[in-house]
Amino acid sequence: MADIVALVGNPNVGKTSLFNALTGSRQYVANWPGVTVSRKEGIRRWRGREIKFVDLPGIYSLGALSLDEKITREYIINEAPEVVVVVVDALNMEQGLYLLLEVLEMRENVMLVVNAIDEARKRGVYINKYELEKHFGVHTVLTSAVTGEGVTELLDKILHMLTSKQVHSLVEITYPEEVEDKINKIVEIIRKKKELHSYKPRWLAVKFLEGDAQVLELLKSCGIEDEISQEEHEKYRSLIASRRYEYIETVMKEAVSSKMEKMSFSEAIDHVMTHRFLGIPIFLSFMYLAFKFTFDVMAPFSELIDSGMAALGDWLRNVMGDGWATSLVVDGVIGGVGGVLVFVPNIFGMFLALGFMEEFGYLPRAAFVVDRLMYKLKLSGRSFMSLILGFGCNVPAIMSTRGIGDPRERLITILVSPFITCSARLPVYLLLVGALFRGKEAAMIFIIYLSSMVLTALSSILWNKILFKGEPVPLIMELPRYRLPTLKNLMLYVWDRGKHFLEKAGSIILIASILIWILGYFPNAGDINTSFAAHMGKALEPIFRPLGFNWKMVTALIFGMAAKEVVVSTFSMLYGFSDEAAAALHQAIAADFTPVTALAFIFFVMAYIPCFATIAAIASESGSWKWAWWSVLYSLSVAYVLALIIVVVGGMIA
Amino acid sequence: MIESFLISILGGGYAALGIIYIATGNILWGFLTLTLSAVYFFGFEKVLGSGKEHKASHILTGGIFALIASGFLIIEWLVSLLSEPVKPTTVDWWFLGVSVVAFLGFLFARKKFV
Numbered sequence A: 001m002a003d004i005v006a007l008v009g010n011p012n013v014g015k016t017s018l019f020n021a022l023t024g025s026r027q028y029v030a031n032w033p034g035v036t037v038s039r040k041e042g043i044r045r046w047r048g049r050e051i052k053f054v055d056l057p058g059i060y061s062l063g064a065l066s067l068d069e070k071i072t073r074e075y076i077i078n079e080a081p082e083v084v085v086v087v088v089d090a091l092n093m094e095q096g097l098y099l100l101l102e103v104l105e106m107r108e109n110v111m112l113v114v115n116a117i118d119e120a121r122k123r124g125v126y127i128n129k130y131e132l133e134k135h136f137g138v139h140t141v142l143t144s145a146v147t148g149e150g151v152t153e154l155l156d157k158i159l160h161m162l163t164s165k166q167v168h169s170l171v172e173i174t175y176p177e178e179v180e181d182k183i184n185k186i187v188e189i190i191r192k193k194k195e196l197h198s199y200k201p202r203w204l205a206v207k208f209l210e211g212d213a214q215v216l217e218l219l220k221s222c223g224i225e226d227e228i229s230q231e232e233h234e235k236y237r238s239l240i241a242s243r244r245y246e247y248i249e250t251v252m253k254e255a256v257s258s259k260m261e262k263m264s265f266s267e268a269i270d271h272v273m274t275h276r277f278l279g280i281p282i283f284l285s286f287m288y289l290a291f292k293f294t295f296d297v298m299a300p301f302s303e304l305i306d307s308g309m310a311a312l313g314d315w316l317r318n319v320m321g322d323g324w325a326t327s328l329v330v331d332g333v334i335g336g337v338g339g340v341l342v343f344v345p346n347i348f349g350m351f352l353a354l355g356f357m358e359e360f361g362y363l364p365r366a367a368f369v370v371d372r373l374m375y376k377l378k379l380s381g382r383s384f385m386s387l388i389l390g391f392g393c394n395v396p397a398i399m400s401t402r403g404i405g406d407p408r409e410r411l412i413t414i415l416v417s418p419f420i421t422c423s424a425r426l427p428v429y430l431l432l433v434g435a436l437f438r439g440k441e442a443a444m445i446f447i448i449y450l451s452s453m454v455l456t457a458l459s460s461i462l463w464n465k466i467l468f469k470g471e472p473v474p475l476i477m478e479l480p481r482y483r484l485p486t487l488k489n490l491m492l493y494v495w496d497r498g499k500h501f502l503e504k505a506g507s508i509i510l511i512a513s514i515l516i517w518i519l520g521y522f523p524n525a526g527d528i529n530t531s532f533a534a535h536m537g538k539a540l541e542p543i544f545r546p547l548g549f550n551w552k553m554v555t556a557l558i559f560g561m562a563a564k565e566v567v568v569s570t571f572s573m574l575y576g577f578s579d580e581a582a583a584a585l586h587q588a589i590a591a592d593f594t595p596v597t598a599l600a601f602i603f604f605v606m607a608y609i610p611c612f613a614t615i616a617a618i619a620s621e622s623g624s625w626k627w628a629w630w631s632v633l634y635s636l637s638v639a640y641v642l643a644l645i646i647v648v649v650g651g652m653i654a
Numbered sequence B: 001m002i003e004s005f006l007i008s009i010l011g012g013g014y015a016a017l018g019i020i021y022i023a024t025g026n027i028l029w030g031f032l033t034l035t036l037s038a039v040y041f042f043g044f045e046k047v048l049g050s051g052k053e054h055k056a057s058h059i060l061t062g063g064i065f066a067l068i069a070s071g072f073l074i075i076e077w078l079v080s081l082l083s084e085p086v087k088p089t090t091v092d093w094w095f096l097g098v099s100v101v102a103f104l105g106f107l108f109a110r111k112k113f114v
């Protein structure tokens, strides 16, 4: 059995970065609070001993509120890891040391890590770790997860704690007399209860006084009733908190020397980025640049892949001759999978832009800027942050809602997040926009994305009206420091996300492509208009006739339910069955669509049924399949109505 | 003194370029350029007591933006060489010119912060 070491600390202090450095894993790291939402484990062998590290969601204090905070609290209470490492940020230690004091009250064998020491040094902040060790009675290590400084020392110290039998960390702070009296009395009572022997009595007593819901319940189950009034709990809580801060302040005076008197770089930039009036146009500019990058800059690379695929197809056709096998490989696999792979550069570009925003620290600023707007939608900026993540993929966006404290707001955010255009829908837009709106691609894509955000906003108003009444919880979020992303981190980010897309291409898209090929080729050996696929599409076509979709589009929509990229695979097969070169795909599509139907189709794809993975995520995160089915039904109706409006209005204009 | 001078030059310069972009049909880039101009002009607003530091923060941020935007223009040209080359227009050249000044402003403002 490996010994277990848990990493806890405030959000965004670098726990996961440190965890990655310690274990060689590649867990998700980004510059905003609340990235890690579930427990992650990794093993490190060190000097012949196995140590299991556990990375946990960030937490401000042990009085847990949101779901991710509960995960952490419950872990350190119930799982009793051998060592708890409290990680604090070198440039923002107070809040972290507060947590340290709480953990120290709760258990033994605690260590302190002061991370991001590289940034502190750059700013002329010096930290004396011996002072920290003296005042908190814990081993202390200064680390930088980015440069790797202090990681070896940390491992050695952990090993030392694991091997030596003595109990570490013995400092206890004393509260004002009236609190101590009360604590002592409660401790007396708690000592008598056998069931509570696994807890530190003093910790239970302090939590009891603070009015911690979970501890109150625990004690109640052992027959200890809460006879203290709400106001008194409030009073104790503030007495206890101010004593802790007082203590921390004295320690900080001894341990930290700083030459900071000027405004910091981050503050200076924030003056503009979070400006009342400038904030919004700046956010839009960033978005526009991101799309320009995704489309214009990446386009030539897409074309390169496109012509590569076409050449490969031609070559295979020559080598293999005519026949169904050739058609399977060339039309089915190369057409279907290759048709999607063409957009790999765009998708990587998109992730590069998103990764930059996340690592730079812009995301929480954007949330802050739109918080006032969001308030009108009865949501907070925190939801907005989750939604932006959905531009990459809706699944992590839905996961990240665990950081939203208010359950009502969390549910609404989960329900509306599928409307945010994820990267899987990008190939569909790009294909149609490329075919019908030549020369205006970046602008069109930008508008489509904006519409997807407006749709999300309108939806949340609607859900709010239908489901809930109530006021949103105002956004309280710490803005992280701006950080220039390291090339390595950025590349890892892009690769981890992009890889997922490639894996999809090799699995679900490949299978879907072969299936579509079979349905498109048989029964009449390649006569697409009498194929099974045609029957299928034509059967449903009447429903979509008001929208002007033909059977090929309908078939594409059906297959696109598995993963939205498959819409593109279907198109490249149904429009590419005649062995023309890939460039002809655009022409074939342009012949079948008008700009209005193309737009209607794009909006339909934007809104209709989330992919399977997203539906599953909605079910698991909202806690019931009911919501998942609602979401399917709702998005289908919205998609239909939206497309209809576009066709009608477009018809009037054209 | 230097702060106000830089803000006037850069804010004015980008405003003019933004209007020209929009007039020539490049609406989105025009919007971008006007935003850039606004970043400078809002530096005159006195929210923070210390006017000088406040202005410097706008010059700093404007410089970063200008750098990113110019980077985009240049990358776009370079990449377009691979397929259909895009010719930079006169306004684009002016944009780059003003951005050089913006970058110098950035270097100047950088020293005021840690």
Ligand SMILES: Nc1nc2c(ncn2[C@@H]2O[C@H](COP(=O)(O)OP(=O)(O)OP(=O)(O)O)[C@@H](O)[C@H]2O)c(=O)[nH]1
Binding pocket: A009, A010, A011, A012, A013, A014, A015, A016, A017, A018, A028, A029, A030, A031, A032, A033, A034, A035, A036, A037, A056, A057, A058, A059, A115, A116, A117, A118, A119, A143, A144, A145, A146, A147, A359, A483, A489
């Ligand atoms: N310069 C510097 N940056 C760091 C260091 N450690 C972490 N970072 C950066 O800090 C940010 C947050 O890192 P994470 O590891 O995601 O932080 P976390 O504590 O796991 O955050 P949550 O999961 O949200 O609680 C990222 O942008 C990291 O690149 C460090 O030692 N030095």
Ligand SMILES: [Mg+2]
Binding pocket: A015, A016, A017, A028, A035, A036, A056, A057, A058
């Ligand atoms: Mg983390």
